[in-house]
Amino acid sequence: MIIRLKVNGEWRQADVWPGASLLHVLREHLGLVGSKNACEQGECGSCSVWLDGDLVCSCLVLAAQAHEREVQTVESLAEGPRLHPVQEAFLEAGAVQCGFCTPGLIVAVADLLQHDPAPSELTIREALAGNLCRCTGYAKIIDAVKLAAQKMGNA
């Protein structure tokens, strides 16, 4: 089936298998490979995107459900070579090791800071409960969130 959706501000179209997930269509049809495929069951958050402004796991959205709707992926955050403050904070805090979880975390953190510009540590942990990282042990990720909050407060 043909689906049409607005991705990162641009209308795109793809001819997809009707049972395909939004994640599959972003990666395999639209060439947006920032969103990662790790579990395909909503457990790891590495496929996090915004669907009409809501943070969701794109592996759990049927692509057809995104027809005529707006999707924003991690690729929308940097402006050319200028990184988003959350991305800068992850680099500066050393919150990236293998990097596989990073795009999903960046999206989840950007979403958190949109709703709560100065979250407590407890709020951070709760907000990131759906993003798994097998490398860092999370301490530096939490540092990165605090750093990003500071940067965005100062900007």
Add this chain to the structure above:
Amino acid sequence: MRIHLPRTLDEALEIKATDPEAVPLAGGTDLMVLLNFDRLRPAAMLEVSRLPELRAWRWENGTFLLGAGVTYSRIVSSLTEFKPLVEASRTVGSPQIRNRATIGGNLGTASPAGDALPVLAAYDAEVVLIKAGGKTRTLPWHQFLVGPKRNALAPDELILGVRWTVTRGPGSFSKIGTRNAMVIAVAGLCLVMDEGQRQLRVALGSVGPTILRAPDAEAFASKALTGAGAWEDPRAALPPRVLEEFGERVAAAARPIDDVRGTAAYRRHACRVLGRRALAWALEDRKLRG
């Protein structure tokens, strides 16, 4: 695979009448997992997550009707007057899951571990089903949830929502799992005190083939409160060991099994502890409110 993308509930019901094989798809947090892992290949699917009629709620003469398409995130942010429901909703998955997952999906899946379900059972809720022409059918929760992952939905129906009588009084939802978030309950419990009816209701999740109420424990606690005059005076002293005895009776209502998440004995013990704590919190809450 045929995909239907109706814009209104009427359109969706027409489709369900002519293509009853079409599986309703709401937040997809249960269904998409099955689809991604090839455990389900429906001939057709019917997208319902955006139907405005299902995403609404309304109060009508002392009752509340919660649309099947309302997500846990919206319950947490907007329905704060229903504290146990909010508490249960907050424990579901992660923010990503709560932004998509719906009450209708929890009812549709009918898992004994569905976290909203003990709350609906403790509210004595009824499930409202609808088919083409707007014909509705209403079933008490226990006639809708008929077994593990089995419900009474007919092929030409959709779940419109769930309705309960709004009551006054304290209540809570709590669950036990291996982690503080993203966890399927090993045991879950909802307790509701209905000051108007002078009744206490308690429901259990994950400790039986479906959601269970604990009628013996309920009657015991209601009577203990009556005997002590505590319905009139929240500060009245209850006889000793009421909490312990209540916990025992709650545990006796469980019909748990051993599985990968826990043993039957552990689950029964969890019910005892959850029951005792929930009653203690409710009594404390009444004292504070006076």
